[in-house]
Amino acid sequence: MSTISRRQMIAGVGGVIVGGAVATALPAMAAPSNFAKTAEWIPHKVDPTVGERFGYDGYYHKGYGCCYGAFYAIVGQMAEQHGAPYKDFPFHMMEVGKSGISNWATICGALLGAASAFSLFYGRKERKAMVDELFRWYEQTAFPIYKPTTDIVIDKEIPTSVSNSVLCHVSVSRWSYSSGIPAKSKVRSERCGRLTADVAKKAIEILNAKIDGKFEGLYGKQESVKYCDTCHGNGKESPIAKGKQDCTPCHSGSEATENKFKDHP
């Protein structure tokens, strides 16, 4: 390929990629993107009880985990009922959130799956209150709630705990600490499978209410966030705080976080 057409120039990559290999001999061009438009996605109401079960089953499906389960409970229901464009979504991608993203234990994957589903249908301003409601409910709820009655993978009573956090690390480690059950165990997986059902159900209730024009957020700003924002919020003395997570799990001076790395007894 000896000439670079205008179309290739505009595409931005035709000139520097040759036969799949990066041709470093040619100067790389930071060409403008056209930022391909995607079709508008229309939300449909789905069933929260079906979604709860899809969440649980989806968690175990091919080991895809919590993010896939929660997302499939919403968008997969639409796909199974309404076909395209829902059915053409590459659902396998949602495994990304498993164990808080490749076991990094950042965001709880079930929450990421649900928020991603919201994001297909609502822009950030519309979505904000929906995500706030789901995440604040999650911080304050004792999980798991769901008890499968058929095809139960681990047929045991599962202890519950409140995480005070939307992070997988805090959610799982706190549960393991309080239950005495290892973070890497089948019972802990079952706990997360049931939690996926819980998050899927709650997210669907929020989505259905939103579609009906009846969504109202019930959870207000956390006390810790209000307190910290008095100095660290936007426009205050030291406006450095980013985010909406409950501050206490990391900034409470609790035994769980104090001096663990430097001076652990």
Add this chain to the structure above:
Amino acid sequence: MSTISRRQMIAGVGGVIVGGAVATALPAMAAPSNFAKTAEWIPHKVDPTVGERFGYDGYYHKGYGCCYGAFYAIVGQMAEQHGAPYKDFPFHMMEVGKSGISNWATICGALLGAASAFSLFYGRKERKAMVDELFRWYEQTAFPIYKPTTDIVIDKEIPTSVSNSVLCHVSVSRWSYSSGIPAKSKVRSERCGRLTADVAKKAIEILNAKIDGKFEGLYGKQESVKYCDTCHGNGKESPIAKGKQDCTPCHSGSEATENKFKDHP
């Protein structure tokens, strides 16, 4: 609709959704899902320098932010060069990760966008080392590195900082603390736009190496994770620790986290 066909039973939702409204009079069925199969997605090499600029421009495109920018830098390049199935991905969904998911400041959205792109092409075992490399590099790197030379949104020298964390809250707040620039400001946004370029470029280098069969992770497990895992890892005395994040930002007993909520001076 007075009868429920077998097909509707199998579809699992036909019997309980009537005309878009949830018919609560009918008992909800937790019917089995077919977990729709999705086509296999094949990765293509893309240009890291073009990706860097796509990341920066994508960050500002419609205010979609970091996650969209990093994802578009990878999958959008494939779309602009190779068409379907890449071009049919609902890219707008990736706004989900902006500000660490609807301003909750959990995972850095640029990392989520890059990990999501990896996840389109590689299952979790293949993907693990790729994500580990990207995330550990991020924890230890002073951002931003990228300096746009044309169409610069905020044409200033941007201070840098090392986050030691993959979380948006820690990454942004630490940068704001060290730079003295508010977390909610145009300069901080510019910092995150350039950081998106950095993450996009690094992720593309990892992806291209993986495609070539030459990917090797350079970053080993963090010292803090090694230390904490001696008691809290799998099979140890108190096996409660979930995750791979550097432990020190929250468990170091540092001034930043100690006693802030309860006993802040």
